[in-house]
Amino acid sequence: MSNNIKILLAEDEPSLGQIIKESLEIRNFEVILCVNGEEAYKKYESENPNLLVLDVMMPIKDGFTLAKEIRQENTNIPILFLTAKSQIKDVVEGFEIGGNDYLKKPFSMEELIVRINALLKRQKNKDTPFNIGNYLFDLQKQTLELNSNVEKLTHREAQLLWHLHKKRNQTLDRSFILKKLWGDDDFFNARSMDVFISKLRKKLKDDESIQIINVRGFGYKMIC
Amino acid sequence: MSNNIKILLAEDEPSLGQIIKESLEIRNFEVILCVNGEEAYKKYESENPNLLVLDVMMPIKDGFTLAKEIRQENTNIPILFLTAKSQIKDVVEGFEIGGNDYLKKPFSMEELIVRINALLKRQKNKDTPFNIGNYLFDLQKQTLELNSNVEKLTHREAQLLWHLHKKRNQTLDRSFILKKLWGDDDFFNARSMDVFISKLRKKLKDDESIQIINVRGFGYKMIC
DNA sequence: ACCTAGCGTTAACAAGTGTTAACGAGTGTT
DNA sequence: AACACTCGTTAACACTTGTTAACGCTAGGT
Structure with a gap:
């Protein structure tokens, strides 16, 4: 078969x-x-x-x-x-x-x-959807689910979160992610990315075991 | 013979x-x-x-x-x-x-x-008709069938759906589809296409496993 | 020829998304 | 402590997309 x-x-x-x-x-x-x-x-x-x-x-x-x-x-x-x-x-x-x-x-x-x-x-x-802390993250559908509460993510949010998770517990280089998702590492894109980090933190705040930590001058580290 | x-x-x-x-x-x-x-x-x-x-x-x-x-x-x-x-x-x-x-x-x-x-x-x-999620889609007849409920599609709707399905789970480039179906990528055609996406979403809403997701600035992705 | 229904386009407004600005808070250096 | 710099956060903004409805064209019926 x-x-x-x-x-x-x-x-x-x-x-x-x-x-x-x-x-x-x-x-x-x-x-x-x-x-x-x-x-x-x-x-x-x-x-x-x-x-x-x-x-x-x-x-x-x-x-x-x-x-x-x-x-x-x-x-x-x-x-x-x-x-x-x-x-x-x-x-x-x-x-x-x-x-x-x-x-x-x-x-x-x-x-x-x-x-x-x-x-x-x-x-x-x-x-395949996978867990980030207690959340269930589906990259395809761009959703985050916690206690059967489904939150939609935008494409950028989903991409960024995916990369953060892929390198969870490691520092994700600012420049790397900017080039990968924004295509270029410049001042404005960098600020834009900071805004998205902020948004993700808000959307992930219901599981305290997940944190997106800033590594000053290098990038972000998601611990979970 | x-x-x-x-x-x-x-x-x-x-x-x-x-x-x-x-x-x-x-x-x-x-x-x-x-x-x-x-x-x-x-x-x-x-x-x-x-x-x-x-x-x-x-x-x-x-x-x-x-x-x-x-x-x-x-x-x-x-x-x-x-x-x-x-x-x-x-x-x-x-x-x-x-x-x-x-x-x-x-x-x-x-x-x-x-x-x-x-x-x-x-x-x-x-x-040959094929399944999109639980729907049965017939390009030739331009129909979508779910639970023996047959919904008619227009030619444009059917063509667009066919392309979305052909590239399911991938982002279908706006410009590509506009050139392919409308012949030219201009403002009005683009708006027209958005209208058809809207119509398709409505016609596909009875199977939640099918979603047409927008990828801002690039196009649409059908997941199913 | 006129009417009608169906279809695709255009218009208009609503909602969503990403960028930019602005200001505040944090961090390391001098 | 003063400073320079980076980052956090919010909100305003510009732009893209969603949705509905009006419109005009066309084919088929009368």
């Missing part, structure tokens, strides 16, 4: 493609095998897969080109590259395009499975 | 046109062969075909011009271009006009069949 996770596999070497496909199917993944980038793009469109495993070197359309196209319309889907070339340059290019991980050939099936599971888990983590 | 699928073929070179026509008829497609764009337009109007195969270079009216005209009144029908010119420029132009695929001459009949079937399958996928 399928675990409901659909993997799009693009690999031009038939025997390798088949081996990977079967190995994954044994683990209850649903696998769509394509032999080139163009076919893979069409299947991506029609099948709506959860994860992409792309060989970099393929005829007609290579994995990088394909990934670039898909990233334009889907910034979310995890992409794992398979690369025969072991040069660092390629790996860097892959990450720049928006690949989430890569695997050098030859690789063991176990390695592949581990990485796929890691990517899926990361994906799931992003989508 | 026909499989009930009607293909409009526009190809000015008589012998090639005839060969393609017969090859397709062997595969049980119904084929209407035209020798120029003007004739093809008339046949398109009267015959209501399921798919267009258009030669780009034709006398009187070329394939691109024809496709542009037809796209204005039908954004749905799959269009496959046959092009003798192999320049990328043409292919790009073709896709911008709204072509769904292209085939460089010379091509094998097998290639053509594969592409036609792929387009038809994709079309079929588009035509």
Whole structure:
């Protein structure tokens, strides 16, 4: 029985493609095998897969080109590259395009499975609500829930809170967060961010175990 | 016996046109062969075909011009271009006009069949109703059904909802959708789109798991 | 030709969101 | 203590988006 996770596999070497496909199917993944980038793009469109495993070197359309196209319309889907070339340059290019991980050939099936599971888990983590203190925080829905009292957050508030929580109990650098969320670290954005910190503190005040502490000159630290 | 699928073929070179026509008829497609764009337009109007195969270079009216005209009144029908010119420029132009695929001459009949079937399958996928939350959404019929309660959507509503769903759980860029559905990103179209978002929210309000969230300055995100 | 219903656009106002300003409080330095 | 600087907080503001209704166009019916 399928675990409901659909993997799009693009690999031009038939025997390798088949081996990977079967190995994954044994683990209850649903696998769509394509032999080139163009076919893979069409299947991506029609099948709506959860994860992409792309060989970099393929005829007609290579994995990088394909990934670039898909990233334009889907910034979310995890992409794992398979690369025969072991040069660092390629790996860097892959990450720049928006690949989430890569695997050098030859690789063991176990390695592949581990990485796929890691990517899926990361994906799931992003989508699944989690607790911050006694609050339940849902990034997707942009909500904070406490005692079945649901408070809506704005997009900025939610993003900021997510980053604070990701680095909870560590100092989150002002400049880092400004560049990440505001795009630029300047005076006004910095003040704007302070306002948002203030708003978050207010919205989180019903659980005293959560605190957003200022580290003068460096940033903020959320303890929880 | 026909499989009930009607293909409009526009190809000015008589012998090639005839060969393609017969090859397709062997595969049980119904084929209407035209020798120029003007004739093809008339046949398109009267015959209501399921798919267009258009030669780009034709006398009187070329394939691109024809496709542009037809796209204005039908954004749905799959269009496959046959092009003798192999320049990328043409292919790009073709896709911008709204072509769904292209085939460089010379091509094998097998290639053509594969592409036609792929387009038809994709079309079929588009035509098949699917679930959005607990609703059943039918793009073709422009309906939303919940608990056997059928709500009609207008064309714009249906198109917008389809795009939101296609990129569900991702932010759909305002500008992208405006260009795609309204043709241009200007103030009034943007306001019009906001109105439609409002209408969709109202029509989707009976399933709370579906939400259309605004991402200020960027667009909308449908979560479901 | 006229009427009508349906649809998409435009207008108008309400609500929401992020930025900026202003002022006060806190912190470390001299 | 005086000072410079950073941060906290509130409110005003500008801008974006939400919502409703009026409007005009078009296709189909009479």
